[in-house]
Amino acid sequence: DAGVTQSPTHLIKTRGQQVTLRCSPKSGHDTVSWYQQALGQGPQFIFQYYEEEERQRGNFPDRFSGHQFPNYSSELNVNALLLGDSALYLCASRFRGGGETQYFGPGTRLLVL
Amino acid sequence: QKEVEQDPGPLSVPEGAIVSLNCTYSNSAFQYFMWYRQYSRKGPELLMYTYSSGNKEDGRFTAQVDKSSKYISLFIRDSQPSDSATYLCAMSATDSNYQLIWGAGTKLIIKP
Numbered sequence: 001d002a003g004v005t006q007s008p009t010h011l012i013k014t015r016g017q018q019v020t021l022r023c024s025p026k027s028g029h030d031t032v033s034w035y036q037q038a039l040g041q042g043p044q045f046i047f048q049y050y051e052e053e054e055r056q057r058g059n060f061p062d063r064f065s066g067h068q069f070p071n072y073s074s075e076l077n078v079n080a081l082l083l084g085d086s087a088l089y090l091c092a093s094r095f096r097g098g099g100e101t102q103y104f105g106p107g108t109r110l111l112v113l
Numbered sequence: 114q115k116e117v118e119q120d121p122g123p124l125s126v127p128e129g130a131i132v133s134l135n136c137t138y139s140n141s142a143f144q145y146f147m148w149y150r151q152y153s154r155k156g157p158e159l160l161m162y163t164y165s166s167g168n169k170e171d172g173r174f175t176a177q178v179d180k181s182s183k184y185i186s187l188f189i190r191d192s193q194p195s196d197s198a199t200y201l202c203a204m205s206a207t208d209s210n211y212q213l214i215w216g217a218g219t220k221l222i223i224k225p
Contacts, residue, residue, distance in 0.1 A: 004156075033212075040121065042201050042215030043157070056212055090156050102213070104149075104156035 002027065004093050004105035012111045013081050021076045021108045025093030032074040033102065034066060035090040043090055049074055050096055078110075086112045116140050119202055119216030127224050132189040136202035136216045139183065143204040143214070146178050148187045151199045151218065160200075161187065192223045 005024045013019050025032050031050040035043035045058035049068035068074045072093075078085055088109050092102040119136045126132055134148075144165055149157035161176035163169045163185075169176045175188040185204075189196055199218040 040217065042117075042119075042203070042217045043213075044215075045212050048212070058212070088154075101147075101159060101162055103159065106156045107154075109154070 004029075004091055004103050006089075006091050006105040006108050008108060009106070010109045010111075012113065014113050015081055015083060017081050017112075018077065018079045019081060019110060021078075021089050021091075021110075023074045023076070023091030023093075023105060025072050025074070025091075026103050029093035029095050029103070030072050031094050031096045032068060032072065033092045033094075034074070034076045035092065036060070036085075037088040037090055037107070039087075046076070081112045083112050086110060114139065115217075116214050117202065117204060117216045120219055121217055123220040123222050125222040125224060126192060128192060128194060130192050130223075132192050132196070132221060132223075134187040134189075134200050134202075134219050134221070136185050136204075137183055138185075138204060138214075140204075140206065140214070141180075141183065142206035145205045146176070146185050147203045147213070148174075148176055149201045149203060151201060153198075157201055194223045194225050197221060197223045 007022045033048040034046040037043040048056040052068045063079045065077045088107040090107045091105045094102045117138045146163045148161040151157045163176050166178045166180045173190045177186040199220045201218040202216040203213040
């Protein structure tokens, strides 16, 4: 059983560009959350998707947007990249009827130059 | 003041020692408490999950929650070099729709 997968693993962009990160949840999971983890910090919640809608959102600007597809996979889009957007972006999935436990993917490391 | 405080370390101990990792928090609404292990440049891996107060044991790992003191702990017995990683605590309130609030993580180094 494959766990949570994310692509790409690494990405380098320049300021002002746009980026799309992708996540496939663990089999049987229908809820996907995205987190930003700066170096030496804990993850910060960006938003959560289930039933193809954004259900919860953290304190992130509108430059951060997402999408969930009918197969429960998800995308995170970041527009007008800033140097401060450089971080590890983590996707986590869970089964909405299965309690609090989330399972994380390996992350996408984004570097903005 | 952050909602969840965690000493960043690093904490360096010899192999075989008992390790104690801790977090304090300020929000009395937190009910779900988790410990994650994160190896360098990898995603967090769930180690322990506890609801409300009490202890939970799983192999060499024991998680404790003291809600009266707003203090949680993770103990690792017979520590191994492979336990070297960053340990993050995370917690959520019952009505938060599963949004986790995280500590910054403690870097643990087990010396052979």
